[in-house]
C-alpha cells in the first residue's frame with residue numbers, strides 16, 4: 027500500500043476518468059474477493075484539528091526567534107559542540123509580557139515587576155513587533171506606570187502640561203476619575219488627570235474585574251488602558267504622578283506632585299479610591315486578590331463550590347454560603363455571635379471554628395490549602411474571605427479642608443460629599459471609593475460622571491457671570507438694560523416665539 031501522501035499526489039496528477047476507473051477496478055476486486063457486496067462505496071471521515079503554527083506578517087519575526095531559540099537549545103541539550111556562544115534573547119521566559127494588540131489575556135499576564143516585554147502594535151499588515159526590557163529603576167513601579175514607561179499606556183509628561191489653569195484637575199485615574207474625564211472632555215473642558223497608577227483592584231489582575239456589563243471579566247489594567255485611550259480622543263491629558271498636596275490659590279487651586287511639579291486648576295475632583303486595611307495575619311496580604319478576597323459580587327462566582335473560610339464576619343459567612351456548601355467561619359480574635367446568629371449558622375450548615383488564626387498553609391502549587399489556628403489545628407480551605415477596613419486615600423489633601431467621616435456601617439471612613447459629589451468645599455468634588463467605600467467599578471464610574479456634570483454646570487455658571495460682568499463694564503449702549511429694552515420693542519407681546527395676545 028503506498029503512503030497516503032503518494033496517493034494524494036497520484037490523485038492530483040490523474041484525470042477524473044482515471045480516478046473513476048481506479049475506483050471501479052478496486053470495487054470489482056473487493057467484490058470478487060467477497061469483501062464487499064455493493065456497487066457503491068461511501069466513506070465517512072472525520073477531520074481532526076491539527077496544531078498548525080502559521081506565522082503571518084510581523085508575527086513571523088516573533089515566531090522565528092522563538093523557533094530558532096528552541097532549536098539551538100535542543101542542539102545544546104543533545105550535547106552538540108558549537109563554536110558560537112548562544113544567548114537566548116527571545117524574552118519569552120517567565121516575567122516577560124506580550125502586549126498588544128491589547129487583550130485581556132495579555133494584561134492579565136502583566137506581573138508586578140515585569141522586566142522584559144514583547145510589544146505588538148497595530149493589526150494585519152500594519153503590525154510591528156518590538157521587544158525590550160524595562161530599566162531596573164522602573165521595575166518597582168506599579169503595573170500601570172510600568173506600562174506607561176514602555177509606551178503601552180497613554181501618559182503625558184507633566185513638565186509639558188499647560189501652564190494655563192486647567193478647567194478641572196482630577197486626582198486619581200481609576201474608573202471614577204477616567205469616567206469623569208470622559209464626560210468633561212466631551213463637553214470641551216480642559217482636563218488633566220494625575221494618576222499614581224495603583225488602582226485598588228490591581229491585585230485582582232489575573233482574576234479580572236466582574237459585574238461590569240459589556241466588559242465582564244476584563245483585566246483591571248486593560249480597563250484603564252481603554253479608558254486612557256478613550257479620554258485622550260477628547261483632548262484629556264493623563265499624567266503619571268502622585269499628588270502630594272493641593273491648596274486654594276485665589277479663585278482656583280494649586281496641585282503639587284511628588285516630582286515637584288505644580289499645576290493650576292479652576293476645579294478639583296478627588297477620585298483617589300481607598301486603601302483596604304487587611305487583618306494582621308502573617309502571609310495574608312501577599313495573597314490579596316488571589317485566594318484571599320472580600321467581595322462576593324466581584325469574585326464569589328470564581329470560588330463557587332470550593333472550601334471557603336471566612337475570617338471573623340458573620341455577614342460575609344452568609345454571603346459566601348450562597349456560593350458554597352462548604353463554609354467555615356473563623357471567630358479569630360473574638361467575633362461575638364448572638365444566639366440567633368448561632369441558630370442561623372447551624373441551620374445553614376456553616377461550620378464555626380474557635381480560636382485565633384495564626385497563619386495560612388500554602389501547597390506546593392502556591393495555592394491556599396488551609397488556615398492554621400493558635401491551637402495548631404489546620405482547617406483545610408481553598409479561599410479565605412476577609413472584611414477589610416476601608417480607608418479613603420485622602421490624608422494628603424488636608425490643605426483642601428475636606429471632611430472625612432465614618433461610614434454608617436462602621437466598615438471604614440470616607441470623604442463627605444453630597445449625591446453630586448460636592449464636598450462642601452467650594453470648587454472641590456469627590457467621586458468613587460474615596461467618598462463611597464461600597465462602590466464597585468460601575469458605581470464608581472457612574473459617580474464620576476455625576477460629579478463631572480455638576481462641575482461642568484458650576485463652571486458654566488461661573489463663566490456666564492464673568493461674561494455678563496465683562497459686558498456691563500464696557501457695554502455702553504449694549505448694556506443689559508438696553509438689550510432688554512430692544513428685545514421688548516422688537517418682540518412686543520411675543521415672548522419665546524408665542525404671541526401672548528393671541529390667547530391659548
Ligand SMILES: Cc1cc2nc3c(=O)[nH]c(=O)nc-3n(C[C@H](O)[C@H](O)[C@H](O)COP(=O)(O)OP(=O)(O)OC[C@H]3O[C@@H](n4cnc5c(N)ncnc54)[C@H](O)[C@@H]3O)c2cc1C
Pocket residue numbers: 197198199200201202203220221222223224225226227228229230234235236237238267268269270297298299300302314315321323324325419422457458459460465466467468470
Ligand atoms: C481585590 C479587589 C478586587 C475587586 N474586584 C472588583 C470587581 O471584580 N468588580 C467591581 O466592580 N469592583 C471590584 N473591586 C472594587 C474596585 O476596585 C473599586 O470599585 C474601584 O477600583 C473604585 O474605583 P475608583 O476610581 O474610585 O478608585 P481606584 O480604582 O482605586 O482608582 C484610584 C486611583 O487614584 C490613584 N491615586 C491615589 N492616590 C493618589 C495621589 N495621591 N495622586 C495621584 N493619584 C492617586 C490610585 O493610584 C488609583 O489609580 C475590587 C476591589 C478589590 C480590592
